[in-house]
Amino acid sequence: MNSLSAAGGQALQLIAEADPKLTEIVLLSLRVSLSAVAIACAVGLPVGAAIAVGRFPGRHSVIVVLNALMGLPPVVVGLLVYLLLSRAGPLGEMGLLFTPSAMVIAQAILVTPIIAALARQVIEDAWGEYREQLRSLGETRLGAAMTLLWDVRYSLVTLVLAGFGRAAAEVGAVIIVGGNIDGVTRVMTTAIALETSKGDLPLALGLGLVLLTIVLALNAAAYVVKETAQRRYG
Amino acid sequence: MLPLRLHEVVFAAGGRRIIDSVTLDIHPGLRCMIVGPNGAGKSVLLRLCHGLLHPTSGTIRWHAHEVDGAPRRQAMVFQRPVMLRRSAIANVVYALRVARVPRDTRVERAREALRKVGLDALASSPARVLSGGEQQRLALARAWALKPRVLFLDEPSASLDPGATHEIEKVINAMHESGTKIVMVTHNLGQARRLGDEILFLHQGHLVERAPVARFFRHPQSPEAAQFLEGELPW
Numbered sequence: 384m385n386s387l388s389a390a391g392g393q394a395l396q397l398i399a400e401a402d403p404k405l406t407e408i409v410l411l412s413l414r415v416s417l418s419a420v421a422i423a424c425a426v427g428l429p430v431g432a433a434i435a436v437g438r439f440p441g442r443h444s445v446i447v448v449l450n451a452l453m454g455l456p457p458v459v460v461g462l463l464v465y466l467l468l469s470r471a472g473p474l475g476e477m478g479l480l481f482t483p484s485a486m487v488i489a490q491a492i493l494v495t496p497i498i499a500a501l502a503r504q505v506i507e508d509a510w511g512e513y514r515e516q517l518r519s520l521g522e523t524r525l526g527a528a529m530t531l532l533w534d535v536r537y538s539l540v541t542l543v544l545a546g547f548g549r550a551a552a553e554v555g556a557v558i559i560v561g562g563n564i565d566g567v568t569r570v571m572t573t574a575i576a577l578e579t580s581k582g583d584l585p586l587a588l589g590l591g592l593v594l595l596t597i598v599l600a601l602n603a604a605a606y607v608v609k610e611t612a613q614r615r616y617g
Numbered sequence: 618m619l620p621l622r623l624h625e626v627v628f629a630a631g632g633r634r635i636i637d638s639v640t641l642d643i644h645p646g647l648r649c650m651i652v653g654p655n656g657a658g659k660s661v662l663l664r665l666c667h668g669l670l671h672p673t674s675g676t677i678r679w680h681a682h683e684v685d686g687a688p689r690r691q692a693m694v695f696q697r698p699v700m701l702r703r704s705a706i707a708n709v710v711y712a713l714r715v716a717r718v719p720r721d722t723r724v725e726r727a728r729e730a731l732r733k734v735g736l737d738a739l740a741s742s743p744a745r746v747l748s749g750g751e752q753q754r755l756a757l758a759r760a761w762a763l764k765p766r767v768l769f770l771d772e773p774s775a776s777l778d779p780g781a782t783h784e785i786e787k788v789i790n791a792m793h794e795s796g797t798k799i800v801m802v803t804h805n806l807g808q809a810r811r812l813g814d815e816i817l818f819l820h821q822g823h824l825v826e827r828a829p830v831a832r833f834f835r836h837p838q839s840p841e842a843a844q845f846l847e848g849e850l851p852w
Contacts, residue, residue, distance in 0.1 A: 513699055513701075515664075516695060519693040519695075520692075526715065534702050616702040
């Protein structure tokens with residue numbers, strides 16, 4: 384217990400002093416996950432909206448598959464992206480393996496179904512409320528999808544924060560495609576895994592605390608956004 | 618656009634004929650009240666006229682079709698107003714944008730419409746925090762801004778208290794006076810009497826009787842209408 388509290392104390396010190404190693408790892412994590420979420424939103428939000436207001440054969444199957452993809456195991460995504468990007472793979476020429484870009488790709492693949500499936504649900508609920516009125520005004524399906532995306536924007540913020548939380552907290556995908564290379568592809572989660580297995584607790588604990596704080600802050604932000612929006616806009 | 622001609626229109630769903638061979642013409646002018654017991658098909662008939670539903674068989678024809686690219690000339694107000702998460706005026710401007718009204722006239726037309734329904738003071742308020750009566754007036758303003766030839770209303774004051782109902786009725790009459798044809802479903806027979814010029818009485822998907830208001834209430838021609846007015850036909 385003594386060594387644990389000592390490690391804890393050292394961890395806090397690392398954070399307080401903005402230890403360069405810790406800072407580098409945190410910043411890389413944020414860069415990778417934020418980029419991945421940005422891509423996931425660019426793809427997932429329009430796809431979710433389109434499925435929500437669209438009518439096409441096989442729509443129910445698409446929804447079921449999309450929902451199922453939310454549960455993609457990160458390590459399996461990592462494996463698949465590894466196979467794609469490795470020298471022997473179809474995109475091997477691009478030399479992306481073991482770079483932050485590979486990690487962004489893997490996390491984007493992981494988070495996109497989450498954003499799309501949740502957006503689909505939120506927008507479909509809104510479409511149920513608005514459909515008759517919007518059609519009465521002469522709105523097209525495309526126009527309706529865009530209008531609804533904006534109208535449920537506060538719920539979408541919550542959803543995007545959830546997606547980011549998922550990306551920031553996963554280790555399986557980034558460790559396989561990134562390789563956890565010191566100073567290049569070492570992010571919070573992979574560093575925690577490594578440092579703990581080395582028995583080097585202060586850095587692991589410090590990163591763990593930062594990660595926890597980020598996740599808590601995201602959830603708090605999501606809550607505040609929804610509450611404020613509800614009160615202001617109804 | 619008017620007259621609107623319905624010819625042997627049938628609407629079936631779930632194995633049931635909700636509208637069973639209705640033939641009627643809707644001409645400009647008279648305020649038209651659609652009444653009837655629950656399940657008579659009134660709301661469905663309204664939606665068929667407006668184009669939200671398509672008939673299973675039969676035809677529904679406007680005299681002149683809406684020109685592609687020109688502003689939409691008919692509007693509908695529902696029992697519950699549906700507003701976007703924007704300000705009151707933004708909701709009206711949105712409708713004008715969808716109707717492809719020229720950009721530089723939208724805000725002015727929206728303000729004008731809000732003024733006519735007495736909501737200009739609340740123009741910048743978020744629409745969804747307005748009271749039920751105010752939101753319904755906003756829905757009417759949104760419809761009015763479109764300068765519709767026909768306004769369909771589906772029990773617009775069913776969820777409102779008498780004070781708000783009175784406000785709504787004032788606006789509907791004002792729209793009638795400015796030349797919009799009113800076609801309205803109502804459960805409230807007193808309201809039908811107050812607002813209507815003619816009654817369309819629907820029962821089990823059939824148009825059973827059509828008469829000027831005074832005659833319908835004093836001398837209903839059909840047994841179903843008589844029973845309905847006596848309160849003996851709840852469905």
